[in-house]
Amino acid sequence: MRALCWTGVNELSVENVPDPGLLNRQDAVVKVTASSTCGSDLHLLDGYVPTMMAGDVLGHEFVGEVVETGPDVRERRVGERVTVCSIIGCGRCHYCKEGLWSLCDNSNPNPGFLETSNGHAGAAIFGYSHALGGFAGSHAEYVRVPYADVNAFPVPENVPDASAVFASDAVPTGWMGADLGEVGPGDVVAVWGCGGVGQMATLASLRMGADRVIAIDRFPERLAMAAEMGADVLDYGDVDVLEALKELTGGRGPDVCIEAVGMESHGTGAQYAYDRVKHALRLQTDRGLSLRQAIHACRKGGVVSVLGVYLGVVDKFPMGAVMNKGLTLRGAQQHGHRYIPMILDRMSKGEIDASPLLTHPMRLEDGSRGYELFKKKQDGCVRAVFRP
């Protein structure tokens, strides 16, 4: 089959690779019909996530059709159209049972790296380095899905691939950001980053009854998309974000600050220059500009909800602000399984439409070009989605 492989820092190629098969009795093989680029792929592409190896198949956000099932698959059927959660859960360990799916004890067969760096390993993720399980990704014609009964979700007939593909990751991740912040009526929510996840965190906050959502980015088309949903927007290139947020919230600061940027945060000024230099020299693993800003901006006693991917250590982390302002700091890789059935149901009822994120439908063969457009935010690209 054809698959989009990582071949080196900022290098991709479409190659012929072996078809996946059933390795375990609870596996299914899914024929991929749409597979999205994701901002977290850029950390892999840019070489910031160690344990990538030339030849690894990328991609973790996808929808497709079940074409083969193992003998112990009970719920999924051949021919079923499914969204597959980017996070692989086993469904039986303590964490999965508690709904903390991205902390699954059993899905990552290579736990040593994360146990050493973080103390414990979490769940595996499709196409996301050998430290995160070493599972082949979804930018391919077919993908093997372990524990298929719990990781693949039937898609209602009236939900198109263009929306269902984002039920795999962007929508549940955004939803979780608002959920971890316990967003409710009367809240003012600020969202850093208007990529796919930030847009969906904005949407979720509005659906949960937030009084106001303030979306922060620098790209006009992304700010316009958030404004279209009903958010107020701030262009951090034009305004002092901390001052603007104080002004917009009567001096309090946002009740919930959702950080949807991650370890390659951009910004302005001396702090950004400092971060870029340290990051380029590998003296820190993560650039924490937007995270620091979220912590500084958050109201006393508020919640900072971290969705952006961080790998290791953040320099100049403002622990004093966290402690002295009584903040709650929450974060996780998405516990997608908690939200995906609800999200697909809402998509079916017309309450959620994620398809505006899909700005660039492309052939898998154009994968390298798709990532270039996506990474450089060219041509208004929010998400390039491949149709193998």
Next chain:
Amino acid sequence: MLVAGAAAVAGIALVRAARSAPPNPDGWFAVTVETEPSRLTGPDRPDELARLSERHEVRIKPAPGGRGSEIAVREADGETRDRVRKLKQLLETGEVLLVDQQPEGHRTPLGRVGVPAFRHLTRKGVR
């Protein structure tokens, strides 16, 4: 990158070693399993647990808060820790998850050696 990753693991391990006392060779490797202790003791216990008990001291006790059972194995080397993890997988999910025959593109000579080496390192540990 894989080499960089392995170097990072080794680096972190070195820092850990420098900061703390050396691992106790008589130490225990423990996992918590979603199953009742009664399933892990007595003549009907899993075969793999019986085999582990032949060469290691094994301690089973209930986990607090209804979280199943704690299995602790003494003097567990890398191979043994891998076996304990697989036992947990088997008990909880009914199978040991395989990942070694994944679709992959062209591997460089470094990759052909590095991928199996990394898997060994991250399953059987750096200690």
